[in-house]
Amino acid sequence: MRTRLHQSLLCLGTMLTAFPLASLAQQTQADFNARMGMESHIGNVTGHAKNAQYDYRRYCVGCHGERGDGMGENAPWIDPKPRDFQLGIFKCRSTPTGTLPTDQDLSDTIARGLDRSNMPQWNIFTIQQKADLVAWVKHFSPRWVNEKPGTPIEIPTEPEVTPERIKDGREVFARVQCWKCHGVTGEANGPSASTLQDDLGRPIAAYNFTDGSRPKCGSSDQDIYRIFMTGLDGTPMPSFADNIKPDEAWDLVFYLRALMSQPSKEKAMAKQLGLKPVDPNAPAGQQ
């Protein structure tokens, strides 16, 4: 009887100590499996991480590195630096600041490239290849196992542009003080422009609206709306979602168009209105 009790106690003891260990091992294995089996869903295309390994080695590894940490062999020579996929922080998102982007966002970035960086437009890829690469990009960060992407912000239908809206947009530009970095004329020469740093402490330039370059996260009206409402995570560009109402946001988009050097309806209207750059010293609401 005694020995039996002993035996069962011993058995229980072993189970109690072994069980947590086993479950821990299982968890890391599960984590690994989850990451290798990472999928992406873009429209009705499903991407599989494993299928992107060849393309990644062929086209991406030079800059983004074997481990996706942005330390590829070309990385020391280029600026802005390649993205570190392990952190899971991305500039171009349709989701609020502090959340993961959607698969569509990542695929769009691959297709669009990032203007004024070494990331080209990858037009050579099929939709399937892009979907597979998105899954592979996601497999580098544990965030994609533990978190879900944010909910994309809602962008209302674009209203008709009017001179009134451009004027209102100029008020928004002054009120939320875009000029602090981007400058009153949009030439990226605001008082704070020269000291801007990214999250890793590297110097970074504000976007210059007047030099003919494209915004990094897309140049359609919807893209520009999205940029200032979600912010560019990892950079000094914050989200203005709490401080600009959807209707005002469209006004601001129109005013930013008017600042850009490319010819546009908005630019013509602003010229006709004789709009001057905002005055940083004017009292609130008296531009």
Next chain:
Amino acid sequence: MKRMHKFAVGFAAVLLVCCAVLLLNQKVNAAAEGKITGTVKLDGTPPHMKGLDMSKDPYCVKANANDAPKMENVVVGSAGALENVVLYISEGLSGAALTQPATAVPVFDQKNCRYTPHVLAMDVGETFKVTTSDQTAHNIHPNPNPMTGNIPWNQSQPPGAPPIEKKWKAPEMIEVKCNIHPWMHGWFAVVKGPYATTDASGNYTINNVPPGNYTVTAWQETYGTQTQKVTVAAGAPAKADFTFKAK
């Protein structure tokens, strides 16, 4: 009949266990009044704190016209009193003591182009507020390590903007910056369980500590951490003084 008996005994046992749990719970609640207090000092000459050049923003210059703003990495009062030191329990907390009773919401205000307080301590999962009292635009840009589970975010607060409410998932000392005003630099000190921050006289009190043996950690942004073992008894606050050496 025998069955009935068995049932009665079982019922009595369940009742007893319930009573015991209730009693024990009460004990924990009553004990929640335990405290850890003390003073944190700096030994030696305080390091020179550089002045802040706010000339980029005339509003900030004007707001600080009456005093010369300095960096706040080490803030020393009279007799070496060290301000902005975060104290928390790093070992010994369990169960009920980990869940803090709701207190006032910690507030991180942007005032005169500075962070008030310079170091804001909070519990994991506790809601805190970021407010602005300034007539100039700020952006609040905490930069935690995403591997801990805390995700960086970056939000604007132009003049008159509503407060931002947030919380953090994991214990971490998180640096906060404003990209518009590069001299603005503060901390979110996220810890598990009860915490305190030293005042201008270097004094602190950690409230709501149940009796027991603990390790208290003092964290200062420049000098790092120090620990001490303390025993908290009911009605008798434990004392733990810390001294950091000036480098």
